[in-house]
Every structure is written in structure tokens, then in C-alpha cells.
Amino acid sequence: MQMTGDETAPQKALVEFREIGKTYPNGTVALRNVSFQVIEGDILAVCGENGAGKSTLMKILAGIEQPTQGTIHYEGRQRRIADPNVAGDMGIGMVHQHFSLIRSLSVAENLALGQEPRRGLLIDRRAAADRVRELAQKFSLDVDPNTKVGSLSVAAQQKVEILKALSRNTRLLILDEPSAVLTPQETQELFVQLRSLRARGVTIIFISHKLHEVRALANRITVIRSGEVVEDGVLSEMSDAAISKLVMGVDVTRASRNQRDLSAATPVVVVKKATVATGDADRRIDAIDLTIRAGEILGIAGVDGSGQEGVVDLLCGNVQPDEGDIALLGKPMALATTLDWRRAGMAHLPGDRFQIGGAPHMSLVDNVMAGSHRDKQFTRGPFLRVGAMVARTNELIKTFNVRCLGPREPLNSLSGGNAQKLVAAREFSSNPKFLIVNQPTRGIDVAAAAMIHGELLRLSQNGTAILLVTSDLDELLQLSDRVAVMFDGRIAVVLENDGLTPERLGPFMLGLEKTS
């Protein structure tokens, strides 16, 4: 990194964590004895598995949560950050992974929320808009104050989030996995902006799972594992392997795909000119042609909202096409419901394990057995054989290495990664002929992701046809045999994955190039 100027300058700590500990009421220890400094003017990467405590630590710094032990020193003084407002006054702004913007309000209104400029009893809209322009200019983040947030792209919404975080004389900006929702090009642009912020004296902390991003942006790194700081140092002195080992505690072997020729394999799913013209705009699809063969992993790439969700809806029976044909192993499925699809051998792993993939307040047993709760094996007449269900759940918990207190605990007692493993256990264990995975590893840790990737490859080797929808291009290119790039509800191109790169996909994702 270009650190020449700073290395000689005195390193002043902007924030110092002293023996921070956080124990949740249910007894979960999120952080223990966390002590390190954030040097003023740095870009600090905070790395760690999901559930390691990174987000908790950042939330403590942003005043969203309170530590149960320890103190925070800001600019050399001990401070109690009682709530986000206090953090804002101190000059700490945070951009969350899930945006906190109100879609039906304009950019200016969103930024003014909570600190509205007033004229008498009314909100002074012009002043609010002027303030946004001023801020946007100051930080060279280009946004129109009067646009409705809902009509902005994800990348633009993130800019608004960043502006919002910067709107109160912010000196420390915290970003929680900022690139998770962006295309590679958009990520590059974000990084340019973050570097220029730093040049303006803003200290930046960002949380990331992705090592190459950490390399590209940060100069220091703090690694947290199981609630403790295991490394805190200058990034350029550490190798990728060392960091990865620190994050995981062990070496992770990435599952890798064998190059295979699948052109002769049986087509499992055949979609011909399928069109869905109703419903949400970003779920509409237009004359889609797709074939997924037995044992093949077909990846779908695209900027979020390019119609990937529409394809998933179509192939899991959530919607029926207005036009076109679908067949699963030769059986016409154009009118099929989700139950028909499942009976025909479809399984589906969604990215949202608490809304779609599972019921957060129900037990692990209920979550795992849902779907097979009418199988003879688990029922006696109308009654459930609870013993058999618990035994089966325990078996799957073990096979899929789900870390939990027991099968009777509710799903929401698990971390995201473990919950996702549990949902994957349910979906994968049905030996599906056709499997849809939609953002299968979004927001989960590297070890859980590696486990799910391994299972996907194993299933594909056993002949399952897999549709993989993901916005994580590394994952896409690592697993897919072929990649279909979607843009604006259409398939722009289908490419064989023989050494594809994100850069090759980018122009198709942005609609700059198309071949079909």
C-alpha cells in the first residue's frame, strides 16, 4: 500500500478498545478481552468468521450495543457510547450490511431523518437538499438529492448510506461487508471513493470476508476469532495463507471442481422461451432458454435484480410462466406448483435461511423435518414419530457439522452459517434430481461456505442438476460448469467455464455486451 507518508507520522490512536467483553443475556459470549487500537487515518480491515464477533464489536463502537465489560477510549478519553446518536455526535458513522434507508423517501429526506432542518413547524426541504449536494460535493459522491431511494441501484443506495454516515462531521466510518451487494466494477468504484475519503482524513474500518478486497483497500488488519483478537497488525507483513489460517483457526481446503464434459449428459431441466411478465419488475423474465444437465452446475450471474430471482421463482414453482415451456426430466412443468416440483425431485436452498428456508422460532427438529414430515418413516397414522425425527435430526446435525446446543433449540439460536448448514442438510439430504441454490453462502463464514460448496460438488458428481444463483462471483466461478449471465430479465450469454474471469462477465452483467 502507499503508506510512505504515514509511516513517519506519529501514530495516534483514534479509538482504543480496552478489554471489551460482551455476553448476551442467553449466555452467549460474543466478545472477550478485546483490546486493540484504531490508528487515525488508517483503513483497518476487521476479518473473522461469521459469529466471530466482528459485527458485535462494530455495533458497540457505533453505540447500537453496549459492552458488558471494558471501556472504549476515543481520542484518548474514555467514552460511554450510550446510543447511535452519541456515536454520531462523536463523529462515528456506520454503514450496515442491510441498508437502513427508507425506500419511499427521497435521498435528501433519508439523510435529514432525525436531524431535519426546520422552517417553523415544517421541514425545510430545500435546505435538506442543499445539504446533501454540499456533502456529495465535499466527498465527491455523486447523488441526486431528490431521487426516491427505492428507484436507485444498489450501488447508488450504498453511496447514500455512506453519505448518511458521513453527514455528521464523521471522522470514523465503519462499513459492514460493503461489497457483498456490488458487482466487481462497482466494488472497484467504491474502493476508489473510500480511498479518497481516507485522503480527506476519514478513518475507515471495514468488515470483509474477502481477502483480495482486504488487500486492495486496507493497510492494517485485525482478525477476530471466537470473540477474541488473534491478530492485529500491518497487512503488508502477512501472507494470505497466514491470514486465512488466523481467521479459521485451521487451514481451509477449498473445494474445487473438475473440468468435465457434460454435453452428453441427460438434460434434467429444459426451459424454452419462458416469459413471466407480471409481478415485481426485478423478477420479470423475458424469453428465457436454459438447459441444465444431470451432474452439471449452471451458474447464473448478474447484477442483483436482473431476473435471477424470476428464474428461481419459475423453477421452484412459485410462479408459472405466462408463455413458454418447462420440463423436468421430460415431464411438462409449466403449470406445476412448488409441491409438484418437490415431488418431481426438486430441492431448493435459499439464501434467506430465517425467512424462506426456515422458521426462526421453531426447533431444529421441526425445521429439518419440515417437508419430510409426511414420510412413512416419520409418522404413525396422523401422528409424528418424534423419536425418529429427533434421531434423524441429530444425524444430520452431525453430518453437516451444525454447531448447536441440541435439536430442540430454536433455529434462531444458531449463527447464520450454522442455520444455513441446517437448511442445506434438509434440502440436500432428499437426494434431489434438481437442486436450486440461491445465494447459498450469503453472509456466512468461510468454513460453512466451504462445507456447502463441498456438498454441492458431491451432489453434482452424483448426477444432480444444480442451478446456482449467486452474486458472489468467486463462488460462481469456483463451482459452475457453465455460467449464464442475465441482464434486464434476459439471458445475455451462456459461457463455458474454462477459466472464466469476473472481468469477462462484467460487461455482460452491465448490459454492455450481449450475444444472444
Add this chain to the structure above:
Amino acid sequence: MIRAAFASTAITAGFCLFVLLVVLVPVALLYPEPGEVLSRFLLGPFEKTRYMGNIVELATPSMLTALAVVLMFRCGAFNLGVEGSFFLGGLTTAAMVLWMPLPPLVGIPLALLAGAIVGSVVCGIPGIVKATTGASELVSSLMLNYAAVFIGLFVLNYYLRDPTAAMLSSDRFPAEYRFESLIPRTRIHIGSIVAVVACIIGAIYLNRTSQGLEVRISGTGNDFSRHLGLNSVALNIRIQVIGGMIAAFAGGIEMLGLYSRFTWQNTTGNGWTGVIVAIIARDNPILIIPAALFIGYLQVGGDLVSRAFGVPTEIVSLIQALVMICVTSVAIFQHPALRKFVQGDRGGAAQ
């Protein structure tokens, strides 16, 4: 798990007592003998067999209506048609008893069944309307309660009315149709046993059957059940019809257990009490039993002080309301310090 369940029950009980005292003490102080008022309210209901009988009598219909509400709530249907179902169930059962002179052993079950079927309409129609048009079942079931009452009054006035009676009421039921008292000096009847058994069956249904699992999944929101391919629309309608049947059945039981003729001029409030009980029981069929008894106890206590001292009966409603607020305040029940206090210190053990 068991420890946690015990903790929340203990906290609930503690809060009920606290609320009772917070409301009662100031009210009692308004009267010349505050101690008397308090002890009458709190201990009076246990003084006589008859009063204890009253508690059970009051709890019987609310257990059943609460069970209906719990089933529907757990399935995700916020259907408040129990009040109307209860009314029509009572009316239909009364009409059957009067119009179809069969031997009681056949006639009573038949009358209750007919009541259940006719009364289920009030909960069932909002379910069907929701499924077909998307209209909120909460609103349509509330409205339909009124329709049920007026239809009922029409039938009562034109077909069931005893012209010789001074008030608007049906003919007398033949004596052999009326439930006998099980315990001397009370009016506790077979319906109480039926209600308790029904709650237990409800718990088994929800927790131990395949369909019960589907009900619970549907109740957590439609995305998960849609993901699994469950037909939650059909299930929802079915549960609302079943809920209506249970509430209407309760109306029939109440009619044959406590009345000698049909005299209801309006909805009875047993449905609303059922909603309160369901909320206090936190949608758990087994907890309905103590919750219903508790509400019954409050009602009897309130009655006693109102008769003896002229304390307004609204006090009971006030206590009920406060208990409900407390019981449903998740924030209180998940308060770490409170849980720790009741559960004993096991901080960090979960890790």
C-alpha cells in the same frame, strides 16, 4: 427448556399477583374496610364450594373458545369470529333440542354437532374470503359477528320464541337434555371435562401430528411454507372452520350445561374472554387451562366484591387488561436480570 418454561410461568404468576395488588390496593383504600375488600377479592372465591364451582363454570366455555383462537392464531389467521360462532352454536343446539325430540344419548351429540357445523360459518367465511379475495380475516370476522347475532335473533324471534314467556326466550329445553351437575352444590358439568380434554388434544394435535406441524409452519409466515410447497391456503381455511366449530361447540355446551332456555339477546363475551385467555396462555393449548381458571377466578372475585361492597365490576376488566399487557410484554419476560433471578445464575453456561 423445562427450566426456561418454568421460569416464564413463575414470572407470569408473579406479575399477575403484582398487577392484582397494584389495581386492587388503591381501589380498596376507597372503602371503609380496605382489608375486607382485598381478602374478599383474593380469597373469597375459595371460601365456598359454590364459588369455586363458579370459577370452573366460567372457565369452561373460555377454555374452548381460547382453544379455537389458539389454533387459528398459530396457523397465522387472526380470526375473531369465535364470538359469533359461540352465539350461533348455542342457538343451533337449542333449536335442535327443541325441534328434534330424539333420545338424549343420540340427540345431545347430534344437537352439539349441528351447532358446531352451523356456528363454524362465522369463522369459516372470513377464512374463505381471505383466501379468495385477500380481505383481512380480522375485519371480516369482526363484522360477521354482528350478522351472526342478528340472524340468530331473527330465528329466535320468529321460530323459537316462547310466546308465553315474559322475555324474549325460547321454549324450555326438555329436562333430560340438560347436563347434570357433577359435583353437588355447583353447576360444574360434563362440559368442563370435555374442555380440558379438548385442550390436551389440541396440544397433541399441534405438537405431535404432521398436520399440526404444517399449521405451525403456516403460522410463522408464508414464505417458509411456500418454500416447502405446503398448501397453506387450504390449511388456513380448514383451521378456521375447525376453530369455528370448536367455538360453536362451546356455545352448545354452555347452553345445555347452564341454561334451561335460550335467552341470549346479544353476543355473550365468551369469545372475547377466549381471546384474552389465548393471549395470556401465549398460544399454548396446555396453558389455556390455568389461564382460563385464572380469568374465571378474577371474575368471581370481582363479582363478590361488587355484590358485597359495590366495587364496580370494571375493576376486573382493568386487571385483565393489565395482566394481558404484562404477559405479552416480551421485553419483561426476556429481561436478563429477571430471568437470572428466577432461573438461578447460569451465565455463560450456554457457551
